[in-house]
Amino acid sequence: MRSLIFALLVLAAGSHAADSLQLRLLTEDYPPFNMQTPGKQITGSATDIVRELMLRSGIRYSIELLPWLRAYNRAVLEPGTCVFATTRTDQRESQFKWIGPVGETSWVLFGRSDNPRVLNNLEEARRYRLGGYAGDAVAQYLIARNFDVDLATQDEQNVRKLLAGRIDYWATGKHSGFLLLAREKVSNIRPVLTFNTTFLYLACNIGMSDQLASQLNDTLRKMQKDGTVAKINARYLPD
CATH class of the missing domain: 3.40.190.10 (Periplasmic binding protein-like II)
Structure with a gap:
């Protein structure tokens, strides 16, 4: 009992x-x-x-x-x-x-559509200025490998910086990048290189x-x- x-x-x-x-x-x-x-x-x-x-x-x-x-x-x-x-x-x-x-998700570098440059691998982007946002794993990955990363507080700021020529490429997640471009009604930015999953x-x-x-x-x-x-x-x- x-x-x-x-x-x-x-x-x-x-x-x-x-x-x-x-x-x-x-x-x-x-x-x-x-x-x-x-x-x-x-x-x-x-x-x-x-x-x-x-x-x-x-x-x-x-x-x-x-x-x-x-x-x-x-x-x-x-x-x-x-x-x-x-x-x-x-x-x-x-x-x-x-x-x-x-x-x-995949990590992607986006570039302006009027940029004819071709990137075959991530190392070829080392000479350029990349956009990321603070605390994001994509930006941390690139910073740890000594890439030149210009940090934003929100990812949509990188869209505007890329259009204005303040960065050469925007590093972000594939799905979120495409949806953010659609939300911002931007059509002249394209994926250039997928470098990680x-x-x-x-x-x-x-x-x-x-x-x-x-x-x-x-x-x-x-x-x-x-x-x-x-x-x-x-x-x-x-x-």
Whole structure:
């Protein structure tokens, strides 16, 4: 009898812990993975995947869209906080518990259409001035390799700098780059070189338990296996 009562108490305590768990999920405007509609709803392929992941895991959550560096730094410093969609790099590896991937993207150099120059590889871009934005993994990758990178606080600023001739190429994600050009109604900028492919993750504060991180990754793998992730991506990502 005592054993039965003890088991019921343990189950009740575990259920209460799950019910009381809430994560703060932070993101940025990075279409098509995460973005805000005119009605202020936060959506996107990675956002929908993360929402479904939280639902299946029984975790209460809030989602807030912030400038990237603020979102990133809060996830590093504040327990119970995660940021997405985040490129997993060696520099960032020890700062988070990683859930994913929740997306995949290619890194591209965009140039003006009236620029006849051909780049065969990234090394050939070393002599030129590249545009990136502060805190972004693409810019960090290039800076670490001693490229000349002119940083902006928002990626759309690089579109204007490229058109004005203040930078020679704009380094950004493929999908987000094309969508940003469409949003800005710019047609005279084209992709010049694809130089990397990366996966994107939900990056959670290092204080998250290994057990919860493992549970979330297991649930995400089930979502990938049953076709849920593919169906969500099909709504946002071009073929």
